[in-house]
Amino acid sequence: MEKYLGLVFSNGQQWNNIRRFTLRHLRDLGMGKSKMVSAIQYEATELIMEFDDLIIKIQDSLSMLMLIDFFPWLKTILPEPVLHYLTNRKLQVNSANVLKKIIQDRIDEHVETLDVNNPRDFFDDYLIEMEKQKSNPESTMSIRDLIGTTADLFGAGYVTTATAINFSIFYMCKFPHVQKRLRKEVDEVLGNNQAILDDKAKLPYTEAFITESLRFANQTQFSIPRTVTNDTKLGGYTIPKDSIILPTVEEMHSDSKYFDSPKEFRPERFLNDDGKFEPPKIGFLPFGTGRRQCIGESLSRMELLIFLTTLVQHLEFSVPKGETLDITARDFVFFNAPRLEQNILITERS
Numbered sequence: 001m002e003k004y005l006g007l008v009f010s011n012g013q014q015w016n017n018i019r020r021f022t023l024r025h026l027r028d029l030g031m032g033k034s035k036m037v038s039a040i041q042y043e044a045t046e047l048i049m050e051f052d053d054l055i056i057k058i059q060d061s062l063s064m065l066m067l068i069d070f071f072p073w074l075k076t077i078l079p080e081p082v083l084h085y086l087t088n089r090k091l092q093v094n095s096a097n098v099l100k101k102i103i104q105d106r107i108d109e110h111v112e113t114l115d116v117n118n119p120r121d122f123f124d125d126y127l128i129e130m131e132k133q134k135s136n137p138e139s140t141m142s143i144r145d146l147i148g149t150t151a152d153l154f155g156a157g158y159v160t161t162a163t164a165i166n167f168s169i170f171y172m173c174k175f176p177h178v179q180k181r182l183r184k185e186v187d188e189v190l191g192n193n194q195a196i197l198d199d200k201a202k203l204p205y206t207e208a209f210i211t212e213s214l215r216f217a218n219q220t221q222f223s224i225p226r227t228v229t230n231d232t233k234l235g236g237y238t239i240p241k242d243s244i245i246l247p248t249v250e251e252m253h254s255d256s257k258y259f260d261s262p263k264e265f266r267p268e269r270f271l272n273d274d275g276k277f278e279p280p281k282i283g284f285l286p287f288g289t290g291r292r293q294c295i296g297e298s299l300s301r302m303e304l305l306i307f308l309t310t311l312v313q314h315l316e317f318s319v320p321k322g323e324t325l326d327i328t329a330r331d332f333v334f335f336n337a338p339r340l341e342q343n344i345l346i347t348e349r350s
């Protein structure tokens with residue numbers, strides 16, 4: 001398969017360059033600020049219509065592909081046909097080609113209509129910067145990198161936030177008393193108005209609910225792998241320099257050292273005695289940490305707040321009479337997803 005490194009799967013200089021560029025671009029666009037919401041939702045909805053089926057297929061097989069990325073020594077012990085079968089290589093290649101074509105078409109359109117004085121979006125900014133950096137030997141910008149990064153932003157950005165919303169809806173169904181309290185707060189604070197960022201502080205239970213949903217769901221079971229830069233002693237073990245390690249977020253989120261009765265879904269664990277939202281200080285890493293921390297955290301937190309409050313204002317979610325709802329996650333080895341093949345009842349609020 002050809003390499004389209006992008007952001008998530010790159011390292012060193014390549015990663016450093018594209019991370020800095022992407023963060024700068026997202027900040028310029030107003031990431032985490034209200035003005036970005038409508039633009040992102042519009043663009044995302046348009047593209048997602050093309051991507052939806054593809055994303056499900058990729059997600060289904062991605063975990064096995066990543067298994068080989070994380071445990072490269074498997075390559076040395078398994079014969080190639082077994083490896084290809086395990087990683088569902090045919091589907092990977094087909095899906096990657098379809099995805100690449102969709103993005104390449106968009107880039108071609110942008111190249112044809114580019115006005116360097118009036119950049120319209122991420123593609124335009126990238127193309128302009130790539131041209132400027134042409135003679136810089138340190139530059140890693142290329143059309144291939146742009147394709148990889150675009151795929152990353154949609155993969156890492158769309159599926160994660162959509163999954164977080166799906167999980168939250170499941171939790172509202174499963175814990176009607178939580179939904180009732182959420183609705184009460186939203187009705188009292190917002191009435192019929194749509195939430196804006198300034199409302200955050202006035203919606204402590206909603207914030208606590210979002211935080212508890214992220215903890216409980218453990219969407220990403222592990223962070224991005226890290227390389228150990230020095231021989232390190234940890235918990236009685238020596239981890240040799242250059243080892244690849246996988247921080248296990250899921251373990252931390254269900255550790256009673258950090259969270260009292262971790263198996264219980266309890267948003268109020270994040271409320272202090274004054275009823276104010278208090279984010280967990282330790283043991284909570286749904287967006288990872290350090291230099292490779294998620295670049296979309298503030299954007300997705302903003303989206304979660306606006307989506308959830310809007311849903312709660314207009315709809316009521318429940319488990320249909322006589323049915324049950326399994327809120328345990330579907331395990332994709334590295335990701336958790338809700339079991340969407342179940343029924344839920346959505347009623348319009350009068």
Ligand code: HEM
Pocket residue numbers: 007008009019152153156157158160161164219220222223224225285286287288289290291292293294295296297299300
């Ligand atoms: C609920 C939503 C989201 C969750 C739970 C989530 C979770 C994560 C996690 C756990 C990581 C790895 C961090 C680490 O290893 O320390 C990550 C990385 C990343 N996320 Fe997110 N994310 C979400 C939304 C987004 C959004 C909206 C975007 C796009 C704007 C995004 C883009 C990325 C990228 C590009 C990386 C790789 C960063 C790098 O390698 O330097 N994510 N995310």
